[in-house]
Amino acid sequence: MSKSKPAFSAIFDRDVVAYATLSLISIFCLLPFVWLILASFDKNASLFLRWPSPWTLNNYIGIFVREGGARWFFNSFVVVGTATIIVLLLAGLGGYALSRMKVWWKRPFLYTIILVRVVPPPALIVPLYKILLTGNEAVGSFVRSLVSPESVRPAMLVVGLIDGYFGLTLVFAAMQLPLALWIMKTYFDTIPHDYEEAALVDGANLFQRIRLVIAPLALPGLAAAGLFAFISAWGDFLMPLILLSSSELQMLPLGLFRAFLRVQQIDYGFLSALAILYMLPAVIAFGFARRYFVQTFSGGVKA
Template identity: 85%
Template sequence: MNETEPVVPRPRGRDAVAYAILSLISIYCAIPFVWLVLASFDANAALFLRWPSPWTLNNYIGIFVREGGARWFFNSFVVVGAATIIVLVFSGFGGYALSRTNAWWKRPFLYTIILVRVVPPPALVVPLYSILLTANNAVASFVRSLLAPELMRPAMLVVGLIDGYLGLILVFAAMQLPLALWIMKTYFDTIPYDYEEAALVDGASLFQRLRLVLAPLALPGLGAAGIFAFISAWGDFLMPLIFLSSSELQMLPLGLFRAFLRVQQIDYGFLSALAILYMLPAVIAFGFARRYFVQTFSGGVKA
């Protein structure tokens, strides 16, 4: 954070007020985690706040030993990671195009993609399922023509659009693209055209310009767009619930969600330990990307 601080000396009292307000906000943000952390180390965890007795690591160990925790993590990383990469590449190109074009469709397009995101996911599930199933059948007959029958199933687990990695990757990417496009478009708006003109004078083609000049400059924007896409896809549970079935493909939110009523009584220790591990990657990613935010969003919206 390299913003200039005012040089006018501030009275100390103001700092005290600032501390007070910030402390209240921090307590509000932090307090719900107290129970989660305690319960995750508690052998007899309950829905209620209690001091762990006895302390245990079994809740964490159980995720990987009793359940397929490692597989859930692997699948979540594959699906959300791939979706994030698609979002980065597509929104990088698309955001640049939207920033530099003055075509008549620019504004209608921008508003359409952002406003269509108000449709809550439950309304999209059924139409999405039929589209993906149609595409899935096409993919399946293509794969069948290439591979021996015994390789069909493992192949479809990867490239299948229903109950396969690819389908969920595309769904996540599509859901996150509108916001990412907005972020990248507004970010490219802040990068002066001069840079490109210099390259243009040197005779660089559009793709050379993108690769050599704009890609390095776009990093902070991509960092911010990527982190929002990652966190939002990482936390989604409805789409994995509907589109994945095979045990090989189970992801973290499903592991967590299924644990709820799998047995009549909820295992709160297991659930909180899993919840902590589940949120950890998103927290870490946020920590890394924080420095990109200021640079990315300082432009706001410009004509």
Template identity: 40%
Template sequence: MSAVSENPLVPMQRRRPLQPVDVVQRTIGYVLLVLLVLFCLVPFAWVLLSAVDQNAGATVQWPTWSFDNFTRFFAAPGTPMLVINSLVVAIGSTVLNLALGVAGGYALSRFDFRGRRFFMFSILLIRVVPAPATIVALYLIMVNLQLTNTLHGLILVQAVGGLPVTLWLMKGTVDAIPLELEEAAWVDGSTRLQAIRRVVLPLIGPGLGAAAMLQFMGSWGDFLTPLVMLQSQELYPLAIGLFRAFSERDHVDWGLLAASAIVYVLPPAILYIFVRKHLLRSSLGGALKG
């Protein structure tokens, strides 16, 4: 006999035979899990199949394979401009948001001033207020600044709207960088701005990527703000274009609508694939070793 079995202090572990109640519970769990998966996958399956179906309908069906829906999407007058407007607004607001967020996050992390804690929680409180509750006041402000019905006005609103989350994210990221690294750069003769560019910016990649992803997706998927701020159809983003295509016609072109949804999903998906590898990578360990 083995040493384990001879030792009376080590109990023998035996599997308890499955009881009928266990089998029923496990079966119910698997059935519920399958139903949940189907509930989540069927809408995506409809979009994918309808986008390549010439005779797409409101139900899931095997398609007659064709890319005519995508051809009609890009050939339709005004449709490419919807995509361009969405890209301009999303990229512009993301760049502005990151620039302000990095500067503000560094200041909140490295400078100790009176009221800093109150200020941080105050700006986070902005995200608690629902957007429809402030959209009228925001619209009146933009009217007084003469920034309504402009893409740069929409970029400013969306960039500032996502700034609280970016500030908190960047502050936490800068907090994780030891101040000794900057002090070493100061000793070498670098100014504070030079130390930020040479030391801090290369180390905040994961936080910067997460902030960029959140801001881009929030701006790309925003519907209420451009609906209120823009009046000219040539300035509309793709989100409003999809809504108008679905609501303003007696007959819905399901194939064209599905192809538009695929195009609408692609930019955030591509950005996620590009940023994903940077989100889990930290350069701080390599910097400390060096």
């Protein structure tokens, strides 16, 4: 980036060092994947590195043919996708509010929500389960009053807080919200107030201002916050493990966790293929989000 022109040898030397360092880091990052990729094409894969013999695609095909792979993908996308949308809506509005308002509890609130995330998930399982179960009973009686008895169970699979799409979606959204709020708040801090004030002069009310002025400006920040939330929720396995039971609701991490923990005999080929497919959406999301990250975070934190 520098505009000066040092001697040729200096560039050469420094670039060699840069290439060497970056190559080492890249090898470190890539090395662990070698086994995963080879094993996923190996009919007789084992836990350890070996050259596939014979090569096969059956591991991948089996995920959809023998197991409910398509269902797992669908459920993961529904739950994580909905959670991400909720995070975007709430963090967009909330982050804007946090950036613009001047109340005494703003900083304590921001620190509280980020620090409380330090509590490891196992400590939250039982309290979370209890509150969701209480909510679930309320939702249950509401649903029972609306639909015929035989539709109650299918309905609860969708709106139930325990063993239902809705509950897990809310949990994911709540868990991802604190970081998303931070990202959006710091992002809005970098957007000058001028635009809103111009809109205000034009007589726009708060909601018009948000829809017409703020939302378009917030897009890069939302992209970064949303993709962080998506990737993080996509990778979580403990909450689905505890909160879901019905086979209709099984998600990718559970399919994987189960395949891995079928105690006695693990099919490593199947497992690796599933792991790769499971990784893929997160990797794609990351590639997609990459260009927004720097834009969002640059100057994000005000000294």
